[in-house]
Amino acid sequence: MNLIRRLPELAMAGEEWWFDVTRGVRTAGTAFLKDLTILSDASDSKLYMPVRPRRARQALRALPIRDYAEYTFIDMGSGKGRMLLLAAECPFRRILGIEFAAELHRQAVENIAACRGIWLRCRQIESVAMDAADFRFPDDNLVLYFFNPFGCATMRRVLEELRTSLKRLPRDVLLVTIFPEFEALIGAEGYLRLCRRLHRCHIYRAYAAGDFRPGRRI
Ligand SMILES: C[S@@+](CC[C@H](N)C(=O)[O-])C[C@H]1O[C@@H](n2cnc3c(N)ncnc32)[C@H](O)[C@@H]1O
Structure with missing residues (x-):
């Protein structure tokens, strides 16, 4: 009986193990940020926990874009880089991870260098050590991706920067949130509209600030 109840948990562990072993990387396990070296202020964040590969692939497949090569994918709070390697299964133009815990960033750099296999369709992958x-x-x-990285204070600053950036140069921007805890905050930004809702994943598209037409493609 106990075993049956634990099946989902065991399936998840097996999926994580398979991902790491087949690629020769180390992305599994959780870590509390209080035990790590944080490059700025950690008061708005708590935990490293990598995304489940199956959930990540669902989100990537649901992106309303025709050509991945026209987009740069950015993981805001990228940890050991699991999502970077999953995104690289799609032929994005470039993939960036922003991570402010020194140990996690270092592991991501090692993982990117070590990742082997036939999965990678984008080779321009980089982990950047900084505060999002x-x-x-x-x-x-x-394509901006958020999996529970930080709280509302940091998210407000990220959205403010995005608004400024889009005003300066209108372009197509998609936001993916896994476990959509930023719903109210994003909803308050008039230029971001929900365009796909999956189980525990929301995808928003940015509309040119002010006039609500989709941003011009560059
Ligand atoms: C829940 S984990 C998600 C990891 C990865 N994105 C994934 O999907 O597998 C959140 C990550 O965000 C990072 N993080 C939290 N606040 C951050 C900030 N202000 N700047 C950069 N990284 C941050 C944490 O260190 C942690 O690695």
Whole structure:
């Protein structure tokens, strides 16, 4: 009986183990940020916990885009880089991870270098060691991904920077939130509209600030 109740948990552990073993990487396990070296202020964040590969792939498949190569994928709070390697199963133009815990960033760099296999369809993958709140978005079409990285204070700063960046250069931007805890905050941003709702995943599209037309593709 106990075993039956534990089946979902065991399936998840097996999925994680398979992902790491087949790629020759180490992304599994959770870590409390209080035990790590944080490059700025950690008061708005708590935990490293990698995304479940199955959930990540569902989100990637649901993206309303025709050509991945027209987009840069950015994981805001990328930990050991599991999502970066999952995103690289799609032919994105470039993949960036923003991570402010030094140990996790170092592991991500090692994982990116070590990852083997036939899965990688994007080879431009980079982990950047910095606070997501200070990150300036590149001038590309973007897919921004958030899996419970931080609280509302940091998210407000990220959204403010996104608004400024889009005003300066309108372009197509998609936001993916897993376990959509930022619903109210994102909803309050007039230029972000929910375009896909999956089980525990929301996808928003940015509309040119002010006039609500989809951002111009660059
Ligand atoms: C729940 S984990 C998600 C890991 C990864 N994105 C994934 O989906 O597998 C959240 C990560 O966000 C990082 N993080 C939290 N606040 C951050 C911030 N302000 N800047 C950069 N990284 C942050 C944490 O260190 C942690 O690695």
